[in-house]
Amino acid sequence: MSKILVIVESPAKAKTIEKYLGKGYIVESSIGHIRDLPKSAAEIPPKFKNQSWARLGIDVEHDFEPIYVVSAEKKSQVAKLKSLLKDVDEVVLATDDDREGESIAWHLYQELRPRVPVRRMVFHEITPEAIRKAIQNPRSIDQNLVEAQETRRALDRLYGYEVSPVLWKKVAPKLSAGRVQSVATRMLVERERERMRFRSATWWDLEGLFEAKGVRFPAALAELDGVRLASGKDFDAQGRLKDGAKVVRLAEGEARALAQALAGSDFRVASLEERPFTQRPYAPFITSTLQQEGGRKLGFSAARTMRAAQRLYEGGYITYMRTDSTTLSQEAMDAARKQVRSLYGDAYLHPAPRTYDKKSKNAQEAHEAIRPAGSTFRTPESLRAELGDDEFRLYDLIWKRTVASQMADARGRRTALRLEGAASDGRRATFSASGKTIDFPGFLRAYVEGSDDPEAALEDRETILPDVTRGDAVEARKLEAKSHATQPPARYTEASLVQALEAAGIGRPSTYASILSTIQDRGYAVRRGTALVPTWTAFATSALMEGNFGRLVDYDFTARMEEDLDDIAGGRKRRGPYLRAFYFGEGEGGLGLKNLVESRLETIDPREVATIEVPRLEGSGIEVRVGRYGPFLKRGEETANIPADLAPDELDLERAEELLRTAQGERVLGTDPGTGLPVLARAGRYGPYVQLGEDTPPAKTASLLPGDKLEALTLERALELLSLPRFVGKLDGEEVWAYNGRYGPYLKKGSDSRNLGSHEQLFTVTLEEAERLFQQPKARRGAKGPLRVFEYPDREPIELREGRFAPYLTDGQLNASLRSGEDPLELSAAEARDILGERGKPPKNAGKRPSRSAGTAKAAAKGKAGARKAAAPAKTAARKAPASRAAKGGKAATKPRAAAGSKPAEWRELQAYVGVLSDTERRLVTATRGEGRKVEEVAPELGLEVAKARGMALQASKKLNQALREARG
DNA sequence: CAGTGAGCGAGCTTCCGCTTGACTT
Numbered sequence A: 001m002s003k004i005l006v007i008v009e010s011p012a013k014a015k016t017i018e019k020y021l022g023k024g025y026i027v028e029s030s031i032g033h034i035r036d037l038p039k040s041a042a043e044i045p046p047k048f049k050n051q052s053w054a055r056l057g058i059d060v061e062h063d064f065e066p067i068y069v070v071s072a073e074k075k076s077q078v079a080k081l082k083s084l085l086k087d088v089d090e091v092v093l094a095t096d097d098d099r100e101g102e103s104i105a106w107h108l109y110q111e112l113r114p115r116v117p118v119r120r121m122v123f124h125e126i127t128p129e130a131i132r133k134a135i136q137n138p139r140s141i142d143q144n145l146v147e148a149q150e151t152r153r154a155l156d157r158l159y160g161y162e163v164s165p166v167l168w169k170k171v172a173p174k175l176s177a178g179r180v181q182s183v184a185t186r187m188l189v190e191r192e193r194e195r196m197r198f199r200s201a202t203w204w205d206l207e208g209l210f211e212a213k214g215v216r217f218p219a220a221l222a223e224l225d226g227v228r229l230a231s232g233k234d235f236d237a238q239g240r241l242k243d244g245a246k247v248v249r250l251a252e253g254e255a256r257a258l259a260q261a262l263a264g265s266d267f268r269v270a271s272l273e274e275r276p277f278t279q280r281p282y283a284p285f286i287t288s289t290l291q292q293e294g295g296r297k298l299g300f301s302a303a304r305t306m307r308a309a310q311r312l313y314e315g316g317y318i319t320y321m322r323t324d325s326t327t328l329s330q331e332a333m334d335a336a337r338k339q340v341r342s343l344y345g346d347a348y349l350h351p352a353p354r355t356y357d358k359k360s361k362n363a364q365e366a367h368e369a370i371r372p373a374g375s376t377f378r379t380p381e382s383l384r385a386e387l388g389d390d391e392f393r394l395y396d397l398i399w400k401r402t403v404a405s406q407m408a409d410a411r412g413r414r415t416a417l418r419l420e421g422a423a424s425d426g427r428r429a430t431f432s433a434s435g436k437t438i439d440f441p442g443f444l445r446a447y448v449e450g451s452d453d454p455e456a457a458l459e460d461r462e463t464i465l466p467d468v469t470r471g472d473a474v475e476a477r478k479l480e481a482k483s484h485a486t487q488p489p490a491r492y493t494e495a496s497l498v499q500a501l502e503a504a505g506i507g508r509p510s511t512y513a514s515i516l517s518t519i520q521d522r523g524y525a526v527r528r529g530t531a532l533v534p535t536w537t538a539f540a541t542s543a544l545m546e547g548n549f550g551r552l553v554d555y556d557f558t559a560r561m562e563e564d565l566d567d568i569a570g571g572r573k574r575r576g577p578y579l580r581a582f583y584f585g586e587g588e589g590g591l592g593l594k595n596l597v598e599s600r601l602e603t604i605d606p607r608e609v610a611t612i613e614v615p616r617l618e619g620s621g622i623e624v625r626v627g628r629y630g631p632f633l634k635r636g637e638e639t640a641n642i643p644a645d646l647a648p649d650e651l652d653l654e655r656a657e658e659l660l661r662t663a664q665g666e667r668v669l670g671t672d673p674g675t676g677l678p679v680l681a682r683a684g685r686y687g688p689y690v691q692l693g694e695d696t697p698p699a700k701t702a703s704l705l706p707g708d709k710l711e712a713l714t715l716e717r718a719l720e721l722l723s724l725p726r727f728v729g730k731l732d733g734e735e736v737w738a739y740n741g742r743y744g745p746y747l748k749k750g751s752d753s754r755n756l757g758s759h760e761q762l763f764t765v766t767l768e769e770a771e772r773l774f775q776q777p778k779a780r781r782g783a784k785g786p787l788r789v790f791e792y793p794d795r796e797p798i799e800l801r802e803g804r805f806a807p808y809l810t811d812g813q814l815n816a817s818l819r820s821g822e823d824p825l826e827l828s829a830a831e832a833r834d835i836l837g838e839r840g841k842p843p844k845n846a847g848k849r850p851s852r853s854a855g856t857a858k859a860a861a862k863g864k865a866g867a868r869k870a871a872a873p874a875k876t877a878a879r880k881a882p883a884s885r886a887a888k889g890g891k892a893a894t895k896p897r898a899a900a901g902s903k904p905a906e907w908r909e910l911q912a913y914v915g916v917l918s919d920t921e922r923r924l925v926t927a928t929r930g931e932g933r934k935v936e937e938v939a940p941e942l943g944l945e946v947a948k949a950r951g952m953a954l955q956a957s958k959k960l961n962q963a964l965r966e967a968r969g
Numbered sequence B: 001c002a003g004t005g006a007g008c009g010a011g012c013t014t015c016c017g018c019t020t021g022a023c024t025t
Helices: A011-021 A072-085 A099-112 A128-136 A143-170 A181-197 A252-262 A287-298 A302-314 A330-344 A389-404 A454-460 A494-503 A512-521 A536-548 A557-569 A575-584 A593-603 A606-610 A653-661 A715-722 A767-775 A829-839 A854-867 A871-886 A907-916 A919-930 A935-941 A946-968
Strands: A004-008 A025-029 A090-093 A118-120 A202-212 A215-224 A267-279 A410-422 A428-440 A473-485 A525-528 A531-534 A623-627 A630-635 A638-641 A667-671 A678-684 A687-692 A700-703 A726-731 A734-741 A744-749 A752-755 A788-790 A798-801 A808-810 A815-817
Touching: A004 A011, A004 A072, A011 A025, A011 A128, A025 A072, A072 A099, A090 A099, A099 A143, A143 A536, A143 A557, A143 A575, A143 A593, A143 A606, A181 A494, A181 A512, A181 A531, A181 A536, A202 A252, A202 A428, A215 A410, A252 A473, A287 A302, A287 A389, A287 A494, A287 A512, A302 A389, A302 A494, A302 A512, A330 A389, A494 A512, A512 A525, A512 A531, A531 A536, A536 A606, A536 A623, A536 A630, A557 A575, A575 A593, A606 A623, A630 A653, A638 A653, A667 A715, A678 A715, A687 A715, A700 A715, A726 A767, A734 A767, A744 A767, A752 A767, A788 A829, A798 A829, A808 A829, A815 A829
Parallel strands: A004 A025, A004 A090, A090 A118
Antiparallel strands: A202 A215, A202 A473, A215 A428, A267 A410, A267 A473, A410 A428, A525 A531, A623 A630, A630 A638, A667 A678, A678 A687, A687 A700, A726 A734, A734 A744, A744 A752, A788 A798, A798 A808, A808 A815
């Protein structure tokens, strides 16, 4: 008997199908994609490593030929499939019937290279008949569809891997950009910008409680003397009444006076309108709506909803949970209708089977809607005992929604009632009340959709009005003036962002949940309650993207891409030309990503990118910037960290001033008894420190030591820190001092120095210990020694040393760092030799450059290409290099000094270069540094604000130092 | 976003979309 191997994507699906197919069939799964472009350097096959395009995983020079690798976690599955292949006579590739599914089938074919016949087929429904029918109608792999997928993959890779590095260099390392996440982030940012520009308007009205025929009901003032009362929709986002709005706007006093004037008035029914309505049930669940309702009704995050759904699917309780199709199979339709009839009766059944149009853009519809599995739906109650809590609640939701989708419309009436009364001042007031009566609940018996807006949900409930007719008297029980305010547009929640992305055709059901975690993991958004609040980093990134890669964050970008992919799938376009236009800019309207990125790397000024526009701070001289240590405010030389829990739209001028006043972390600890000067704790660019005196420059500063916390610092400890350096004693006639330095604690004796083991030793080290330390050679090469030494008969020994970044190997000529997977303890001599041979490199700075300034180095490296714009790129480079180092968790220790080894220059040395300064700068520095006067005193004479003068003085000093360095060569 | 002296050495971060465990807590 012949055997057939059927390969599907999901193991759970494989299990189900195997049951239906029975003997003669082996059903296995690929577990999704089996191959992909290499993710990182470690996955790139060695033979491509030297190619300039290797980091992309796509040979952009040869028609965008992709490199595919079987990722580590799929290797065992691929091996399993290969071994199963040996014993079968035929292979059936039954992956999903969409672009990705077709591609998986093709990759399976490529990777497995079966020697037996291969057929491609698709199931749209998992029932014995449907599967048997599919098996009888095989087709071949659709190469155009595969090509469309490959195009999509390449475009996403090129976008992500070309643009992300721009962010690393201009904003912060490890950030990312991508077709989906960058648009998602932009949506959050744009909404927050609206909120930041928003000005609220307030108005007043009257709310009354009326009674007629024994029924009490609320009604609100709608008109005054026939003119409509202003309400929220009459105001614009600036809090102004819209042009041409013919309305009355009541102020508080007027509203209260009117309430008084109406007290005791007679009211009559002026009009009564009744309109019938019907309401259709909602479409069965797809991934996005399931996530939305899971969030609204159950309070689940998108990820939690999907975890529960996955378990339900694996247990065979529901159909596949990653779908964009609202279609129910015939089997499901029958089951739902049967259940409606038995649970609610024929009256509740919609006369004909209901179908729902696909509603999302770019839907691929490879699966059916999410619904209870099987041809008979099990009721939630019957599963109570066997399901976990989350699963039960989610199943209940799915079951209700599916059943409701086949039920009858709800029918009811909406009534609008208007009441009139005359005020004592002669004005005529009209109140309106609305009611809603459900005559026949239909599907509402089973399911009411949740809402993001609880107020709207409340209004949705049934409201009963008394059975009155025109002219009937109505009694006012209570009349109250009430204030209202317009609200800014609401922030996105996880659910509403998914909805917005889906509406724009961006992202796929399988990725919605991970999009949300990506933008949170990258620090573009944080959750506050259910709301997603964009961070300042998101503002900086989005502004960069909008200003420099506008087309890539266009909301229609994906939509246009999808059209092009459809053309490729339909054979009307080719992958090559399309990608060449996108990447190289060939052809009309081609984007030309490669050149765009190159030119933007030159032109984008990181300082500009780091500065964020905040409308409410315009003209105040206060800037918001994102720096290495997070967002901060800046006004001249004053700075203050912006607390993480302050949402961008909450930062107004008042708050900003307050933050600057009590600069975060900055506080006065007390007074130094010795000098009488105040002791301040502050957060600086090199971390927290304490400062003696309020002047600029302060009398003294000292960094906090590793165990110290800025928030918990005491005056006592601060004074201790400020007491450094400590005089330890005299050795050989020279003074020994204990310093806390850039590279840690150390002892200094004349021009000689030694590291100390711990910071506490600064306070405890004795002269005897110091003497011993100075007797030992300097703690460099010899002191630490290699971790291990590998010896070889035929070559120099190789040493394994502890490095600043990671352990590394060296033989004196070549060095190579160990990578994450390589254990320094497990390493063998042979491996060490291989590693050094494979990627050993001679030291870069073999004692050539006097300056380690990154700015100089980068500018120099740019050489010919950058010569034209030498000034601008140099500035760029100077800032970005320290940024990338610092963010790695390295402290100030790795910051390069502009001029190694130079001491702060003396004024008399600098004086010679005042020619490089402007007139004002020169007068300022001469007065402060030359004559020792205070900035506060000099500033008014020069017509400057003190803060500005401080900044100028600092700039001037930098210029002078720069000039001095240049002169020294 | 403060100032406080030394120096061998790097390699990586990142995309979107298809799928589950294998890990630990």
